[in-house]
Amino acid sequence: AQKxxxxxxxxxxxxxxxxxxxxxxxxxxxxxxxFWYKQPSSGEMIFLIYQGSYDQQNATEGRYSLNFQKAxxxxxxxxxxxxxxxxxxxxxxMRGTNTGNQFYFGTGTSLTVIP
Amino acid sequence: xxxxxxxxxxxxLKTGQSMTLQCAQDMxxxxxxxxxxxxxxxxxxxxxxxxxxxxxxxxxPNGYNVSxxxxxxxxxxxxxxxxxxxxxYFCAILYYRGGSSVTDTQYFGPGTRLTVL
Numbered sequence: 001a002q003k004x005x006x007x008x009x010x011x012x013x014x015x016x017x018x019x020x021x022x023x024x025x026x027x028x029x030x031x032x033x034x035f036w037y038k039q040p041s042s043g044e045m046i047f048l049i050y051q052g053s054y055d056q057q058n059a060t061e062g063r064y065s066l067n068f069q070k071a072x073x074x075x076x077x078x079x080x081x082x083x084x085x086x087x088x089x090x091x092x093x094m095r096g097t098n099t100g101n102q103f104y105f106g107t108g109t110s111l112t113v114i115p
Numbered sequence: 116x117x118x119x120x121x122x123x124x125x126x127x128l129k130t131g132q133s134m135t136l137q138c139a140q141d142m143x144x145x146x147x148x149x150x151x152x153x154x155x156x157x158x159x160x161x162x163x164x165x166x167x168x169x170x171x172x173x174x175x176p177n178g179y180n181v182s183x184x185x186x187x188x189x190x191x192x193x194x195x196x197x198x199x200x201x202x203x204y205f206c207a208i209l210y211y212r213g214g215s216s217v218t219d220t221q222y223f224g225p226g227t228r229l230t231v232l
Contacts (some may be wrong), residue, residue, distance in 0.1 A: 035217055045158075045223035052218060061185060077176065091157060095219075101146045101165055101209060103221060105135070107157040 002027050003020050004094050006106035013082045020067070021077045021090050021109045029096030034075040035103070036066070039089040048090075051075055082113045118142045119224035121206050127230045128196045136191040136227050138206030147189040147207035148173075148221065149181060151202040157207065164189055196231045203228050 003026040013019040014034045025034065036048040051059045059066040063083075067076040077084055093105040128134055138147065145166045150158040151171075160173030164183040166203040178200060193200060206224040212220045 033220075035220055042226075043203065043226050045207075045226075047220050048221060050218060050220055051211070093158075093221075101148075101163055102160060103148075105157040105159075107155060108140075 002029075002094060002096060002099055002102075002104040004104050004106035006092055006109050008109045009112055010110045010112070012112050012114055014035060015080075015084060016081050019079050019082055019111065021079075021092075021111065022074070023076055023092035023106060024072075024074045025092075025094050026073060027094065027096050029098045032096035034066070034068070035093040035095070036075075036077050037091045037093065039091065039108070041088070045091075046070070049077070069099050082111075084113050084115060086111045119206060119208055119222060121204075121224035121227050123227060124225065125228050127232065128193075129232050130197060131220065132196050133192065134176075135192050135193075136204055136206075136229075137223055138191070138207045139187055140190045141187070142208065142210075143186065144208040144210060145186070147183065148207040148209070149179075149189070150205045150207065151175065151200075152205060152226075153202050161204075162190065170215045198231045201229060201231045 032053045034051045034093045038046045049059050051068045058068050061079045065078045089107045089108045093103050097105045119138050147164040149161040152158050159175050159203045162181040164170045167186045170181050175201045207221040210222050212218045219223045
């Protein structure tokens with residue numbers, strides 16, 4: 001069975017400080033992908049970043065990076081210098097080779113950036 | 116939103132009424148999905164369709180039916196709405212990124228906020 005766990009329902013961070021959003025997963029699939037999505041208060045779901053289980057390096061996108069620790073089954077998302085526009089819900093998701101087209105989502109973390 | 120549209124944006128129903136949520140994509144992707152999002156529960160898969168004419172149940176299919184009559188459109192029908200179906204409904208497509216299939220990601224429509232009284 002596939003499972004995604006996000007243990008931080010809500011987080012606060014000061015503007016310009018770094019923050020880490022936790023995501024752990026459980027799968028028996030030999031190959032899988034991990035995804036992060038952002039949901040601002042307007043409600044849309046926005047794809048942010050992808051990490052493959054066989055990728056040698058952590059994924060990065062500007063201020064955002066993914067701290068992938070395969071042995072610990074974690075894929076934490078790091079924002080290096082928070083901005084007010086980063087305030088949103090963040091969802092971690094996974095898809096495996098044996099899950100077909102299905103994705104599995106965590107329950108999300110609400111991030112609030114304080115000026 | 117990678118060309119994924121949903122109608123309507125908002126809907127209020129009375130218990131027992133029926134309605135169809137529409138989803139359309141203009142990017143010629145094969146796989147389409149319907150999710151519901153409830154507070155504290157993330158996104159839960161209702162149904163998905165790997166290709167035109169095929170559909171499969173997800174985690175929470177009870178009370179819903181779907182139809183994928185062509186590649187472009189995937190509709191979700193509530194035959195007899197219940198208050199437990201009050202939720203935000205998202206349609207998504209599977210976007211091919213190249214490489215292994217596990218790299219394919221989902222792009223979402225703007226959502227439909229449904230309230231059942």
